[in-house]
Amino acid sequence: MTGLSRRLTWLLALAFWGLCSLGVGGGAWLHIRHVQNQAMGSALARAEIASRAVEQMLLRSFEAIDGMHEQAEARQRLLAGGQRQASRAIEAQFRAIAEQARFGVRQIAIIGPDGTLIWSSVPGWTPVDLADRPHFLGPRDTRGRQPFISIPLIGRTTAQWSVQVTRRIDDAAGGFAGVAVVSLDPIALVRSLQELQLGEGRRIRILRQDGVVIADSDDRPELGMRLEASDPLRRALAVAPNGRAEASSPGGLRLIGYQSLETVPLVVELSLDAAAELASIGFVGPSISAAAAAISLLLLAAIALSILWLEHSRTQQDLVQARRDRESVLERLAHAQRMESLGRLAGGIAHDFNNVLQAALGGAKLITRRTTDPGIRKLAEMVISAGERGASVTQRLLAFARRGQLRAEAIEIAPLMEGLREVLSHTLGAIVEVRLAVAPDLPPAMADRGQLEAVLINLAVNARDAMRPMGGGRLVLGAVLENIGEGRPGLAPGRYLRLDVTDTGTGMDAATLAQAAEPFFTTKPKDQGTGLGLAMATGFAQQSGGTLAIDSKPGKGTRVTLWLPEADEVTLRRSPPAHAGAEVPEGARVLLVDDEPLVRRLLAEWLRERGLVVVEAEGGRDALALLEREATFDLMITDLAMPGMNGLQLVEAIRARQPRLPALLLTGHPGDADATVLRLVADAGAFTMLRKPVAPEAVLAGCAALLLPQPTPTPTPTPTP
The missing domain is CATH 3.30.450.20 (PAS domain)
Incomplete structure (x- = not known):
C-alpha cells in the first residue's frame, strides 16, 4: 500500500470514526433526555x-x-x-x-x-x-x-x-x-x-x-x-x-x-x-456518556450498547404491560364495589317494601275473614294476589343482592320447559330454532321456580348471542333423570334432574371456558354484559343442592348442564314444622313489638281473634317499660330491625328479667341478622324467625309451636346463603 493510500485509508477511518462518534454522541444525548422525560412522567x-x-x-x-x-x-x-x-x-x-x-x-x-x-x-x-x-x-x-x-x-x-x-x-x-x-x-x-x-x-x-x-x-x-x-x-x-x-x-x-x-x-x-x-x-447521564466515549473507540462497545438497548426496551414493555394489568384490576375492583353498593341498596329497598306488603296482605286477609260480602271478598283476594306477586318481586330483588332466601318447591320440569319454549320461540327471534328433548314421566325437581326460570332464560339469551355471528342456529332444552353415585364432585349420591341447554353457536376455547363462570368475566362488548350470569347460575345450582357444568369447543357449540335434586328426596330429608295447624292456647299473654303501626295493629287483630291477649309496643324501650308495669308474658313477637333498640337487643334485655320467655322474630331485611340469630340459639329459651311478608296463619303457627309443649329441641334457624 502506497503512502497515499495509507493516508487516504486513515482519513476515511477517521471520517468514519467521526461519523460514528457524532451518531453515538447524538444518540446518547437523546437517550438521556428520553430517560429523564420518562422518569418525570412516572x-x-x-x-x-x-x-x-x-x-x-x-x-x-x-x-x-x-x-x-x-x-x-x-x-x-x-x-x-x-x-x-x-x-x-x-x-x-x-x-x-x-x-x-x-x-x-x-x-x-x-x-x-x-x-x-x-x-x-x-x-x-x-x-x-x-x-x-x-x-x-x-x-x-x-x-x-x-x-x-x-x-x-x-x-x-x-x-x-x-x-x-x-x-x-x-x-x-x-x-x-x-x-x-x-x-x-x-x-x-x-x-x-x-x-x-x-x-x-x-x-x-x-x-x-x-x-x-x-x-x-x-x-x-x-x-x-x-x-x-x-x-x-x-x-x-x-x-x-x-x-x-x-x-x-x-x-x-x-x-x-x-x-x-x-x-x-x-x-x-x-x-x-x-x-x-x-x-x-442521576447516574444515567454519566453512564451513557462514558458508554458513548467507549463506543467511539471500540466497535465492540456498540454491540454491547445494542444489547443493553434491547434489554431496556424489553423492560419498558414489561412496565407498560404491568401498568395495563394494574388498571384492569382497579377497574374490576371498582365494578365489584359498585355491585356491592347496589346489593346493599336492593336489600334496603326490599326491607321497606316487605313491611308495606306485610300490612297490605295482613289487612286483605283480615277483610276476607270478617266480611260476608262476595264482592268485597273478591276485591280483597285480588289485593292478596297482587301482594303475593309483589313478594315475588322482592325475592328477585334480593336474589340480585345475593341476600335472598331460595323458596324451594316441587317443580314439574316438562310443563316448565314447554312454557319456556313458547316464550323463547317468540323472544329469541326467527334466527333461533327452539327444540325440546325432555324424557317422559320425570319426577319433580326441588328448586326455586322463579330463580330457575331466570337462570334458564339467561342461558338461552347467552346461546342466542353465541349463534348470532353464525346467522342463527338451534337451541335444545333437555331434561332427564340421572342417578349420581359416589365420587361426583359437587354432588352427593342420589337422584337428580339433569337440565341441558345446548346451542350450535361459536363455542369457547379452553382459556375462555376456564373463566366463563368467574364473576365479571364476559366476552360481550362493553356495556352489553355484566359477567354475572353464569356466576349467579352456578351459585343458584349449588345453593339448591346441585351443581352446574359447561362443555364447549370452538365451532362446536356449547352445552350448559344443571343438576337439581329430585323433589321427593329433598322432601324426605325435611321435617314438617312443629305444630303445623295447631290451635294457640286461648288467653295466652303476648307482647307484640313493631315500629310499623299498620303491621303491628293488623297482627294484633289476628292474634286477638284467636283468643290471645295482646299488648302492643312500638319499640324496644316501650316494651321494657310495659314489662315493668305488666305481669309476665307467655310469648313475645318482635320485629328484628327497629330504630334505637333492635329485636335481638330487646330479647336479651327481656330475658334478663324473664329468662324462659319464648320469642318470635319477624324480619323484612335478609342477611344482616342471620349470623346474630345463630348466637341466639345458644341462649336459654325457645325462638322462631319468620321473614316478611309473612301470612298471619304462619304467625299463628309459630305462636302455637312456641306456646305448646315441644316434643323436640328448639330447631336451629337456617341462615340465608
Whole structure:
C-alpha cells in the first residue's frame, strides 16, 4: 500500500470514526433526555395515584362529617318534637367524637336561625353571635345539601385554628332553621392523611375550589392563603378537574397530582420534589456518556450498547404491560364495589317494601275473614294476589343482592320447559330454532321456580348471542333423570334432574371456558354484559343442592348442564314444622313489638281473634317499660330491625328479667341478622324467625309451636346463603 493510500485509508477511518462518534454522541444525548422525560412522567403518575389515595381517605372522612350533619339535623327535629332524651344521646355522641378528635373533628355545634350559637360539644360553651361569619351566611342564603367549607380561622369558642364545615338545617315546612357546624383541625386532618405513608418529600394540601388553602402538611403551612389565578394548579384545574401538573417553587421544581372531590367542593393536591424523585436516575447521564466515549473507540462497545438497548426496551414493555394489568384490576375492583353498593341498596329497598306488603296482605286477609260480602271478598283476594306477586318481586330483588332466601318447591320440569319454549320461540327471534328433548314421566325437581326460570332464560339469551355471528342456529332444552353415585364432585349420591341447554353457536376455547363462570368475566362488548350470569347460575345450582357444568369447543357449540335434586328426596330429608295447624292456647299473654303501626295493629287483630291477649309496643324501650308495669308474658313477637333498640337487643334485655320467655322474630331485611340469630340459639329459651311478608296463619303457627309443649329441641334457624 502506497503512502497515499495509507493516508487516504486513515482519513476515511477517521471520517468514519467521526461519523460514528457524532451518531453515538447524538444518540446518547437523546437517550438521556428520553430517560429523564420518562422518569418525570412516572413521577407525575405516582403523584396522581397518591393524590387519588388521599382523595379516597378524605371522601371517607367527609362521609362521616355528612353523617354528623344529619345527626345534628335529627337532634333539632327531636327537640322540636319534645324528645329531649333522644337528643341528649346525639349530643353525647358528638362530645365523644370531639374529645377523641376523630376525623380531625375539634367541635360539633349548631347555630340558630338568628346566627347565635345554641349548642356546642365544647364544655362550658356560651352563646356567641356568629351571624357575620361566612360559614353561617353561606348555608343560610343557599338552599341545598352540599356542605359549605370556610377558610381557616380562629374559632371564637375554641380559640384555635379550625375549618368550619357547615350545612343548612331546614324545619318541617322547609324554612331555614339554623346551621349544623363541624369544626375540623386542619393540622390534625393533614396528619391523618399522612398516615397513608405516601413516602418522604410528599406535601399534601387541601384547597377550596376558589384556591384557598385550608390544610397544608408543610412545616410552614399556608393556611388561608388564596392561590393566584396564574398558579400552575389553578391553571390545571381550569382545564381538567383531575390530573397532574408541574410547578416551580423556591425549593425547586415540584410535580403535582390533584383530584377534585365529587361530593365536596374541595381539591386535593399532592406534590413531590422533582429533584428527589429524579435522584435515582442521576447516574444515567454519566453512564451513557462514558458508554458513548467507549463506543467511539471500540466497535465492540456498540454491540454491547445494542444489547443493553434491547434489554431496556424489553423492560419498558414489561412496565407498560404491568401498568395495563394494574388498571384492569382497579377497574374490576371498582365494578365489584359498585355491585356491592347496589346489593346493599336492593336489600334496603326490599326491607321497606316487605313491611308495606306485610300490612297490605295482613289487612286483605283480615277483610276476607270478617266480611260476608262476595264482592268485597273478591276485591280483597285480588289485593292478596297482587301482594303475593309483589313478594315475588322482592325475592328477585334480593336474589340480585345475593341476600335472598331460595323458596324451594316441587317443580314439574316438562310443563316448565314447554312454557319456556313458547316464550323463547317468540323472544329469541326467527334466527333461533327452539327444540325440546325432555324424557317422559320425570319426577319433580326441588328448586326455586322463579330463580330457575331466570337462570334458564339467561342461558338461552347467552346461546342466542353465541349463534348470532353464525346467522342463527338451534337451541335444545333437555331434561332427564340421572342417578349420581359416589365420587361426583359437587354432588352427593342420589337422584337428580339433569337440565341441558345446548346451542350450535361459536363455542369457547379452553382459556375462555376456564373463566366463563368467574364473576365479571364476559366476552360481550362493553356495556352489553355484566359477567354475572353464569356466576349467579352456578351459585343458584349449588345453593339448591346441585351443581352446574359447561362443555364447549370452538365451532362446536356449547352445552350448559344443571343438576337439581329430585323433589321427593329433598322432601324426605325435611321435617314438617312443629305444630303445623295447631290451635294457640286461648288467653295466652303476648307482647307484640313493631315500629310499623299498620303491621303491628293488623297482627294484633289476628292474634286477638284467636283468643290471645295482646299488648302492643312500638319499640324496644316501650316494651321494657310495659314489662315493668305488666305481669309476665307467655310469648313475645318482635320485629328484628327497629330504630334505637333492635329485636335481638330487646330479647336479651327481656330475658334478663324473664329468662324462659319464648320469642318470635319477624324480619323484612335478609342477611344482616342471620349470623346474630345463630348466637341466639345458644341462649336459654325457645325462638322462631319468620321473614316478611309473612301470612298471619304462619304467625299463628309459630305462636302455637312456641306456646305448646315441644316434643323436640328448639330447631336451629337456617341462615340465608
